[in-house]
Structure formats: structure tokens, C-alpha cells
Amino acid sequence: MYCFFKKYLIIIQLSYYFIIPGITFICGIYPVYCDDAIPFEFLKLSDLTIIYDPSLKKNLPEIIKIYKQSEKHIENIFQWSFKKKIKLILMNNRKAFQKIAEHPNTVAFAEGNRNRIIIDYSQVINQPFRLESTLQHELCHILMAQHLKTKIPRWLNEGIAQWTSEGIAEIIRPEKSFLQSAAFSGKLIPFYKLERSFPMNTNSFILAYEQSKSFVVYLMNSYSKNSFLQLLDQLKNGQSFHFSARYIYGKSWLELERNWIDSETQFIAWLIFLSNNMYTFIFIFLAFISVFGFVRMKIKRQQYPEDWDDEDDDDEEDEEDDEDDEYDEDDEYDEDDEYVEYEKEYVSNTTCFI
Numbered sequence: 001m002y003c004f005f006k007k008y009l010i011i012i013q014l015s016y017y018f019i020i021p022g023i024t025f026i027c028g029i030y031p032v033y034c035d036d037a038i039p040f041e042f043l044k045l046s047d048l049t050i051i052y053d054p055s056l057k058k059n060l061p062e063i064i065k066i067y068k069q070s071e072k073h074i075e076n077i078f079q080w081s082f083k084k085k086i087k088l089i090l091m092n093n094r095k096a097f098q099k100i101a102e103h104p105n106t107v108a109f110a111e112g113n114r115n116r117i118i119i120d121y122s123q124v125i126n127q128p129f130r131l132e133s134t135l136q137h138e139l140c141h142i143l144m145a146q147h148l149k150t151k152i153p154r155w156l157n158e159g160i161a162q163w164t165s166e167g168i169a170e171i172i173r174p175e176k177s178f179l180q181s182a183a184f185s186g187k188l189i190p191f192y193k194l195e196r197s198f199p200m201n202t203n204s205f206i207l208a209y210e211q212s213k214s215f216v217v218y219l220m221n222s223y224s225k226n227s228f229l230q231l232l233d234q235l236k237n238g239q240s241f242h243f244s245a246r247y248i249y250g251k252s253w254l255e256l257e258r259n260w261i262d263s264e265t266q267f268i269a270w271l272i273f274l275s276n277n278m279y280t281f282i283f284i285f286l287a288f289i290s291v292f293g294f295v296r297m298k299i300k301r302q303q304y305p306e307d308w309d310d311e312d313d314d315d316e317e318d319e320e321d322d323e324d325d326e327y328d329e330d331d332e333y334d335e336d337d338e339y340v341e342y343e344k345e346y347v348s349n350t351t352c353f354i
Contacts, residue, residue, distance in 0.1 A: 040089075047085055053092040056121055063090070063131070070135035074143055077164055078232070083146045086139075087116040094122055103198075103205055108170040110138040112145025123172065130169070137165040149238040155194040158209055159216030160232075168209050178203055179210040183264040191215070191257055218260045223249055 043050040043060060048067065052060065067088065075081055091097045097120040098104055107123040110116070117138040124130045140161040144152065162168055182188050189199070189208055198208040220228050227248055234244035245253050 047082070048088060049085065050088045050090065052090040053121070055092050056090055059121075066132050067135055070132055070139055073136055074139045074164060078143065078147075078229070080143055080147050082139075082143060084115050086142060087114070089116065089118045090121045091118065092121050094120060103171070103200060103202075105172045105202060105205065106170060107172060108134045108138055110141035110145075112141055115142055115146070117142065133165040133167065133169040137161045137169040140164045148232070148235045150235045150241055150244075152235060152241060153191070153195040154197060155191050155208065155212040155215070158198075159212035159214075162209065162213040163216050163220070168206075168213065171206065171209060173206050173209070177210060178207040179214055179264070182207055182211075183261070188261060188264075191253070214264070215257070215260050218263060219249075219256070222259075222263075 040051045041054055041057065043052065045064070048064075050060065050063070052063075056063070071082065097118075098106075100118070101120075102109060106120075108117065108119040111118070117135070119131075119134060119138070121131075124134045138161075141157060144157060144160065161170075189204065189211060191211070193199075194208050194212070198205050216228070231244050231248045234247060235241065239247070242253060245251065245256065249256060251259075
């Protein structure tokens with residue numbers, strides 16, 4: 001009796017894992033990526049398979065062009081090539097995408113172990129160059145998974161991907177930054193809590209991305225880009241995560257994290273100092289401008305020749321004499337006119353009397 005049930009149990013398991021998925025694939029049913037029960041279409045290239053919503057068919061030439069540019073961009077940064085064929089899945093339904101995404105703010109994600117990138121196309125076309133930066137971000141994840149023999153923490157993976165794509169490209173984020181306020185209030189998330197996953201709280205989720213990018217940029221600015229690439233080479237050769245940091249930077253990850261926190265808090269301290277003394281700096285600046293203007297005017301006056309002042313005085317005196325002469329002539333003219341009119345009046349009166 002036991003053998004009978006065990007036999008049927010094995011058949012049920014086989015049907016669940018192999019037969020049912022095979023039937024759904026043959027019939028064109030894709031429950032995970034399905035948009036209103038419409039099967040996705042396929043486009044197979046030499047190094048890429050695109051699985052896309054039928055509504056995106058007219059956009060495929062532009063998508064392929066941007067993909068090739070993004071792939072070349074990532075390979076040039078690390079001087080590594082992609083080893084395996086990649087699947088690019090393009091969805092065009094926000095609700096359907098959110099059912100499989102990690103977080104409601106996610107617009108794209110990569111599955112490194114499956115060499116697969118899934119993008120919500122309806123969100124990445126809202127801004128210029130968003131598709132290109134998103135592809136660069138996700139391709140970086142795929143490249144790390146294909147080449148690094150040592151598994152790296154989530155925060156480092158996201159930090160590298162953001163650096164290559166020049167910002168956060170796979171989530172929707174507000175314009176304001178959470179990093180500065182968290183550094184000021186001492187609420188930065190310890191990186192050991194971000195090794196496997198990011199918190200689901202929206203603000204903490206965005207902060208985790210910002211911290212990851214900031215830390216990677218700090219390492220490159222403090223120790224050079226080449227040192228960071230050497231770190232990745234160590235991980236590619238199978239060295240442990242902690243050994244690689246000691247070997248390249250001479251410090252543990254914890255020490256590097258503390259140095260990064262100090263740099264962030266120092267920057268915030270400077271901002272607070274400047275904001276608290278803003279009016280003082282404005283007053284000093286205006287006073288400096290006033291002194292500078294006064295000194296400049298004084299220098300210009302000293303550069304004038306002395307005879308210029310004498311000539312100016314002579315010219316002024318000549319102008320005053322001319323004005324006086326004109327005034328005297330006008331007075332004489334007026335007096336003569338009055339005498340002539342008096343004589344005319346006298347003669348007329350005399351004539352009338354006679």
C-alpha cells in the first residue's frame with residue numbers, strides 16, 4: 001500500500017515540476033510575465049533574447065540600439081566581456097510588474113544566476129536616457145555575476161551598478177536626498193545589515209541605495225579608480241571579500257566604513273557652519289567689496305596727471321569769463337534798447353503837442 005501511494009506521489013511531483021510547465025510553455029501561456037493573458041513575443045539575436053510585450057514591437061530597433069551601446073559601455077569600464085547569452089524581458093504593465101518586483105519603487109531588476117533582466121518599460125521611458133542608464137545598471141549586475149567567483153554584498157553590488165550608470169537607475173526616487181539628513185542625525189544604516197537585502201520601508205530602501213553609491217564613490221575618490229578595479233580583480237580570482245579589502249586598501253571594511261561616515265559627517269558639519277553664519281559671511285563679503293571699490297577709486301585718482309587738474313581749472317575759469325561777458329553784452333543790449341524806445345516815445349509826444 002505504501003509503495004502504491006509513493007508511486008503516485010512521484011508522478012504528481014514530476015507533473016508539477018516538468019509536465020505542467022512544459023504544457024504552459026507550448027501553449028504560449030506565461031503566467032509570470034503575462035499582461036491580460038496576452039503571451040509575450042520573442043526576438044532571438046546572437047547574444048541576446050528579447051521577450052517583449054506585443055505593444056512594444058515598434059520600439060524594438062531603438063531598444064536594441066540602446067542595449068548594444070549600454071553593453072559596450074559596461075565592457076569598456078571593466079575590460080570584461082559577457083560570457084553568456086542574456087534574456088531581456090520588457091513588460092509594459094505597471095501592476096503586473098509590481099507583482100514580481102522586490103519593492104513598489106522598483107522599475108527594473110536583474111537575476112544574475114539566470115542571466116536575465118526584467119524592465120518595466122512604461123516607467124523607463126518617462127525621462128530622457130532612462131532606458132540607457134537602466135540597462136547599464138542591470139547589465140553591470142549580470143557582468144558581476146558572470147565574472148566574480150566570490151559573492152559580494154548587496155550594497156557593494158548596487159553601489160558598483162549605480163556608479164557605472166551615473167546614478168540610481170532601477171528605482172523611482174524623490175528629488176530630495178535622504179543621505180545628508182541620515183548622516184546628520186546619526187541614522188545611517190550599518191552596511192552589515194545591507195549584505196543580503198535592503199529594508200522594505202521606502203525611505204530606508206532609498207537610503208540604502210544612496211549609501212551604497214556614496215561608499216563606492218568615496219573609495220574611488222580616496223584610493224583611486226584603479227585600486228577599486230584591482231579589488232574587483234581580486235574577487236574575480238576567488239579571493240575572499242574581507243581579504244581583498246585588506247590587500248588593496250590595507251584596512252578592513254569596518255574601518256573603511258567608519259572613514260566614510262567621518263567624511264559624510266564632516267561635510268554636513270561644514271554645511272551647518274555655513275548656514276549658521278550665513279549673514280556674517282554676507283556682511284564680510286559686502287564690506288570687502290566696499291573697501292575694494294574705495295581702494296580702486298583712490299588708485300585711479302592717483303594715476304591722473306597733475307596738469308589735468310590745472311587744465312580743468314583753467315577751462316572752468318575760461319567758461320566762467322565767457323559767461324560773464326555774455327551776461328554783460330546782454331545787459332548793454334537791453335539798456336540800449338530801452339534808451340531807443342524812450343526817445344521814440346518822447347518824439348511822438350512832442351509831435352502831438354505841437
